[in-house]
Amino acid sequence: MTQASVWAQAATELEHCFATHPTLAQFSAFPTDLRPQNTMARGLPARDLLTADQALSHGSSSSLRDAVLALAPVAHWLDHYRDSEIGDDFLNRFGCFCLVGDQGGFASDQLRAWLVYMPPHLHYPWHHHPAEELYLVLAGKAEFLRAGQDPQWLTVGDTVFHAPNQPHAMTTGTDPVLCLVFWRDQFETGPQLTAQEA
Template identity: 40%
Template sequence: MSLSQALQAACDLHSRLPALRAFAPWPSDLEPAALAPAAIPAQQQVAEFALPGTPETQPLIGTLRTAAGQAHWTQTYTEAEVGAHFLQNYGYFELFGPTGHFRSTQLRGYIAYWGAGLRYDWHSHEAEELYVVLGGGAEFLAEESECWLQAGGTRLHGGWQPHAMNTGAEPVLTYVLWRGAGLAGLPLMGGKRTAAA
């Protein structure tokens, strides 16, 4: 199964989840890019991801499991920032966006994975963000609220809004959208913009 099929599954999910449609229209400027695969330790965990999704998210999980080896996986953070154990059990790839497998300047779509028992510390970024939990679960924290999300749950973060996430006894596989200013930027550890600058 290919990343083109993963893109189609993401498009289908977009059409089926009201929260995704409300966040942004599906991009109309997608163009394939010759982005070579890049492996990370957690890639195999995604290929073997066995936790169930919802009827809406399961098709995307299925395509990601089989196409994990074709993705250009990356890690934003250093060992000094998050620790070696975190880096062994975390990673993401840009399915579509300014530097993704499919290029778009309208919207950025990531696939991101965190293994069990991880603390994704406070960070922020300029772009607005919507998480969709595909399978597994995690605790999502912001200064205003915190909640535990399972498959099908969504979480919205505003631009430069500090947020964090913790996984428990199981991992979490997510689909993440960015929109607006800072679309091509990166998250900054430390939460608030002034603290991270």
């Protein structure tokens, strides 16, 4: 498959997911202005961890999960927290690339979408952003933490919503987790680490 066809396959699967997952459909319509854009592949250590992580393919088959995993070699992996105090272990193991938005395979004025991968035993510290956000778990499981709400262990097909500037965090145990992350507004301001742990 060419690079363009790998992105196109992911978009097709994503559109199908918006049509069939009630919570995702309620969060946002699938963008009507999705347009392919050039992005330069860039690897980070997490790409190799994801590629070697056979636990991501356990369980029932998922064409969306497989289409997203196929993007790993062609995506531009991001290190948003490079200049923060988050620490080398996180930077060396946390994985993220954009599907829709800056450095993603598609542009849209209506939605942002990223892939997030965390290997086992990793903590994503408390952070917040003005955007309303929905996580959808594609593989594995993680404990999702939200300020003012009880922690939740979520697995394949589960979603969690983050309100504007609501601090949130996540932790993996013995399993990795693979998620899609969607923003529907307030695209200008990226995530910031929350100064005081909630």
